[in-house]
Structures are given as structure tokens and as C-alpha cells.
């Protein structure tokens with residue numbers, strides 16, 4: 001909730017400074033021309049959002065699009081629409097004019113589909129799965145409509161042998177068990193230097209056993225249930241497929257014994273993973289991490305980049321130069337050094353490859369909803385003189 005409020009405040013400030021940045025001059029090589037830039041709202045935008053962090057993911061789009069001067073149609077996930085409807089009620093309360101923010105609930109193809117194909121929607125901003133992203137891009141292409149896509153990920157966390165093990169273990173846990181792993185940027189592939197792998201895994205299991213899995217309303221809860229029965233079954237299938245492909249479930253993998261009902265899954269750690277396995281390649285979107293060992297820095301980078309996704313990546317090491325090299329070598333839109341997941345509204349957010357394109361947050365988030373117009377003026381009294389003037393009457 002706090003992150004959503006901070007995001008609105010941040011873009012309210014950017015909206016004010018946007019007015020000051022209008023008419024910024026372009027320097028031209030000819031004195032008889034002057035040129036400046038207008039940044040204009042792109043128009044009516046369709047905002048399609050997922051069920052994880054339902055209010056925050058909507059806010060990352062609603063706040064900058066309204067700050068840019070657009071009108072918006074928000075289509076929240078059918079699994080988590082209520083907080084977005086509350087946002088609508090708040091907008092009425094604070095006097096947002098009717099029609100500026102419109103919220104349509106419903107299923108994806110029926111309520112979301114028309115936003116991609118309708119000629120009066122000028123842009124679609126989407127967060128969700130790669131498969132839906134492809135469908136939206138295909139529909140929007142028929143109208144040559146711009147899209148920005150924040151899709152899934154299979155982000156790596158690389159841990160070298162020069163670290164404080166317990167500190168690194170805690171970041172590894174936060175990277176995959178926070179929000180029950182239902183985070184697009186979750187670091188779901190853990191790469192451990194072989195020298196510390198055994199010790200690291202022992203400590204990871206010890207820390208994982210210590211996580212309080214419970215109803216999130218209980219004090220001290222650090223792992224709640226996943227969003228739906230469908231997601232619960234999907235995660236269990238990922239775990240059973242990993243097992244049948246020859247991986248080891250080092251810890252977890254089942255419903256916690258003390259929770260008889262609800263879609264709870266233990267924090268799950270999977271080892272003996274090969275790069276051809278489903279658990280290495282596909283996004284689980286649950287509290288499930290797979291682990292591989294590496295010997296050299298270049299092997300670590302190769303494993304980290306061995307994915308069609310490119311949202312985030314993280315490295316933990318006390319060697320600053322190594323961290324710099326790795327941050328350049330990772331094919332992702334976000335790199336965390338000595339941590340995983342902390343997110344700031346000021347910094348750009350988004351991915352490469354099949355994790356999508358375009359950036360949310362920061363000034364880039366505002367640019368998503370602006371179009372750039374050049375205004376160029378001829379300011380000489382001389383005629384242009386390209387054509388031969390006809391003889392005077």
C-alpha cells in the first residue's frame with residue numbers, strides 16, 4: 001500500500017516538472033531555423049494488469065499515464081480486481097474528472113482483448129505472462145498500436161565464494177520466497193560457487209525451515225498461500241515434473257503439515273538440476289528455487305544468461321570489480337548487486353528478450369505515455385529560393 005502511495009506522489013511531482021520541460025530547444029546547424037520539442041500525452045491508453053501485487057502493478061501504469069495527461073482504461077486481473085475498484089472509488093473521492101480513469105473488470109479475452117484491437121485506444125501497457133503478451137502484441141500490430149510489455153522471468157542469482165554465507169542466504173530467500181515467489185523478477189535460479197555450495201545449501205535449508213508459513217494476517221508470517229487453486233496445482237506439477245526428470249527436492253515440495261486447507265506450498269529447494277529440465281527453463285511463479293553449481297566466473301555468466309527471459313539478475317560477492325563485470329555481462333533490464341528484489345520508484349523497471357520491452361517507473365515510466373513532437377520554424381525574411389520564381393504579372 002505504501003509503495004502505491006509513494007508512486008502516486010512521485011508521478012505527481014514529475015507531472016509538475018513536465019510543464020517546465022516543454023518547448024526544450026533543439027540546436028540546429030542552420031541559423032534561419034529554430035526547433036523545439038513538445039511532449040504530449042499519447043491519448044487513450046489501455047492498461048492490462050496481473051493478479052500479483054494487483055494494486056501496485058496497476059499503480060505503476062495509472063500514476064504515470066495520468067501524470068502524462070492521458071485518459072486510461074484499466075483492466076485488472078479477474079483474480080484480483082477489488083483493490084483496483086477501491087482505487088476507482090478513491091479517484092471519485094478526490095475529484096478526478098469523470099472519464100479520465102475507467103476501470104473494466106472481466107476475463108482477459110473479453111474485457112482486455114478489445115483494448116488491444118480497438119482503433120480508439122492509442123497504446124496498450126501490459127504486465128502478465130509472455131503468452132498473453134504475444135497475443136496483445138499481435139492484436140495491436142493490426143492497428144500499428146504501440147505496446148509496452150512487462151512479462152515473466154527466470155532470473156538468476158549468482159553467489160561467489162567470498163561472501164558472508166548467512167547474509168547471502170537471506171537475500172536468496174527473499175529473492176524467491178517473498179510474496180510466495182509470485183514476483184516477475186523473482187530470482188528463481190540460484191547459482192552457487194562450488195566451494196561454498198554445500199555449506200550454503202545447509203544454511204539455506206536451516207533458514208527455510210525457520211520461515212513462518214501461515215495465514216498472512218498472523219503476526220510474523222513470511223510465507224502465505226498462493227493466489228488460486230489453478231496456480232497451486234500448476235506449482236505442484238512443476239515440482240513433480242522436476243522430480244520425474246531426475247532432480248532432487250532438497251527441501252519442501254509439499255503442503256506444510258500444520259496447514260490442512262488453503263493453497264499453501266512449503267518453501268521448496270531443488271538441486272541436481274540440468275539445463276534441459278523444465279524447472280531450469282520455465283517460470284514457476286511460486287516459492288520454488290532451483291540450484292546449480294559453477295566453477296568460474298564465465299561459467300556463472302553463461303548459466304545466468306541461459307534463458308529466453310531477461311528481466312532481472314543478481315550477484316553477491318565482496319569483489320566490487322567482479323560485480324561490475326557481471327552487471328555488464330547479464331542480459332537483463334535489472335541487476336541487483338549484493339541483494340535481490342529491492343525496488344525503487346525512481347529507477348527504471350523492465351526486461352529484455354521474452355521478458356518484454358519498454359520501461360516502467362522513473363522518468364522512463366512517464367515517457368511510456370508521452371509522444372514527442374518536434375516544432376520547427378523558418379525564421380528568416382528571405383524567400384526559400386529552391387524554385388525559379390515565375391515572371392511577375
Ligand SMILES: NC(=O)c1ccc[n+]([C@@H]2O[C@H](COP(=O)([O-])OP(=O)(O)OC[C@H]3O[C@@H](n4cnc5c(N)ncnc54)[C@H](O)[C@@H]3O)[C@@H](O)[C@H]2O)c1
Nearest residue numbers: 049050051076077108109112113128129132151152184285
Ligand atoms: N511478469 C509479471 O509481472 C507477471 C505477473 C503475473 C503473472 N505472470 C505470469 O503469468 C502467469 C499467469 O498469470 P496471469 O493470469 O495474471 O497472467 P495473464 O497473462 O494470464 O493475465 C494478465 C492480464 O491479462 C489479461 N488477459 C488475458 N488474456 C488476454 C487477452 N487475450 N487480451 C487482453 N488481455 C488478456 C488477464 O485478464 C489479466 O488481466 C503466471 O503464472 C506467471 O507465470 C507474470
Ligand SMILES: N=C(N)NCCCC=O
Nearest residue numbers: 052183184185341342343
Ligand atoms: N518489490 C516490489 N514491490 N516488487 C514488485 C515486483 C512486481 C513484479 O511482479
